[in-house]
Amino acid sequence: MPSSERTLRVEAIVLRHNDWGEADRLLTLYTREEGKLRAIAKGVRRLRSRKAGHLEPFTRVKLMLARGRDLWIVTQAETLAAYLSLRDDLERIAHASYVVELLDRFTYEEGGNRALFDLLAVTLQRLNEGHPSFTVLRYYELRLLDLLGFRPELFRCVGCGEEIQPVDQFFSPLLGGVLCPRCGGQDTSARPVSVNALRFLRHFQRSSYAEAGRAVIPLPVQQEMETRMQDYLTYYLERGLNTPGFLRAVRRRNPD
Template identity: 30%
Template sequence: MLYRVEGIVIRSMDYGEGNKIITLCTENGGKVGVLVRGAKKAKSRHAALTQPFTYGEYVFFRNQGLGTLNQGEIIESHHLLREDIIKAAFASYACELLDRVLQDDETGTFWFKQLKACLGALQEDKDPAIIIHLYEMKILQSTGYAPELQACISCGRERPDEEYFISPGLGGVLCRACKHFDPPAMNITPRALKLLRLFSALDLQRLGNISVREETKAEIKVIMRAFMDQQLALKLKSRHFLDQMEKYGL
């Protein structure tokens, strides 16, 4: 059967001497694997369609399993992301994270729109850390692990922001009276809590310019890392690379 989809390349790998297999996050068909014959050859007319982060229209034959590309057209190459090591690292993390959580048979509309918005924001030079943490929040929400940030996850009571701790293990904020249910629960400043609530309510497609203090960004990074580790427990090569970049001051 012949398919025509709009999709974003979230993974690209060599296959054989001259071919590539790409994984697309599509708007209406979920996650799809497509074989692109001859993509590694210098004069291949399809080579550009296999580049990571490329958003395009793909036409392929598929009975079951892997499809085979017939033709395609680039809508947005996102070449600026591939030319900047920092942007490329964050974009790779966004794509790998989505690849790991999105199952082949899942509808991809929401995921597609969030990834498209994420890559667009990175290309527009918005703060990559803020973009990625907002994107992570959308991932947590869509996988059913959205943190409870309004009331205590244990007793259900709303308290002043100054009285909350944050518990990645239990999945939300804890009041002082319930702190004993998770002794390792982390301190959280009211400023960071408000930012997390903003992440929870805001759609990436509506992200404007957000100015965040460096100390708040550092706090949010620790908290979001803990939530991703506790709730999804994914080991991602791209995140390790981001950590290495930070370690060496890139």
Template identity: 35%
Template sequence: MRFYKLQAVVLKAVNMREASQLLTLFSLEKGKVRAVAYGAAKPASRKRGAVQPFTCSLFLLRRGSDLDSVAQCEVLEAFPEVRESLERLACAFYLAELLESATAEGEPAAPLYWLFLETLRALREVDAQVLCRAFEAKMLALLGWQPCLEKCASCGGSVDGRRVSFHVPSGGILCPSCAGRLEGALTCHRGTVEWLKTLLRWETARLGQLKVGRPAREELKELLQKFMAHHLERSARSLAFLEAAEHV
């Protein structure tokens, strides 16, 4: 069929000539999709509101020989609160970049779609840093890269003690014996590992109940961002923007 519908969140909108925009969409039905919205950047365009980054919209797309194009679009959820705070906006850019980097075009990933949508909704009330860590952890799990947190990721033995070694290449925590022979392990508090388990277990909407202290926040940030960079084979470009926004 020449036309098809998608429910999607706009991850990115890049300006083109003649007030058109190249959109990167993350859809419920087809995962990541790229499409051109002709004339969408014009002030009077009916498409303008529905193609803004971090807007959830219903799209009617027209198939093209190279890129598909937006025939019609309608806003479903706009998330204005995201743009009212620099930290929230930076968080949204960072998470959108992670999602774009970790997924292939045209491959449905409904659990990731709902995770991103739930995270945008939670930005209204939940601490942005906690949401970033929860999204990282949950996305890793959905992609099949969930860190091993119950036993040694190398030998399968038990891991005790108030301080724990976390080895990114091995995929999780290490027992003292394996930590002594494997280079590059990160040291963190046992409580940080428990916080990570909680982020994986709790629904996104409940995360506002958590009061995570600064030491655990810093350790979670280091562990998860290094774990994410290892699997994506690069660090997110928007990290600098996110870190600057956290200190404004």
């Protein structure tokens, strides 16, 4: 537990929950004040539980927590934002699930990071309001990597240090960014990245969300950007994420 206090009042977003015992749930929370926490919500699987509706994944809540023997215990819960539109269809659920899984997998119970909490909250809000999912997710990925210290180098070759020129390059998660054509052989696992995909990744990395949202990106370039980002994230997580496969399955069912 990150705090010596007997009680905590926190603002949190529910990342996920698992059944615990006969009627309880184990919650994984990301809080504004303390970062990632786990807490037990007692009795919420009972039909008459008043807390159950406040503690669903993606919900932003105000909680009172009491110290238990090993875990915090939820004693009070109040919904601040339910993000109800995220639950309207499978694709929105998949997008929100991806956002929370990415934060969950990259973080540990090691103290607060208000910038991460704010990024998570504003990203869920954007998805809830129906912003274009491609822009929301790619911008979220790049800002998350910035805040966690894994920012990919997109402007200079990570092999020779020279400024990247407007030609096709290579993208190397192993070396942390882009390799110029001369240095591409330094990492045999590096993948080609086109001029346009790199141009828009750079734009997203250095721009505000509003500026990123004005970019008109052809679908094949969007797909390439998504693939290169998945390569990078998978490398640093050391294993694949669960939700991209779910999202691909949903897209196949709803091709429009």
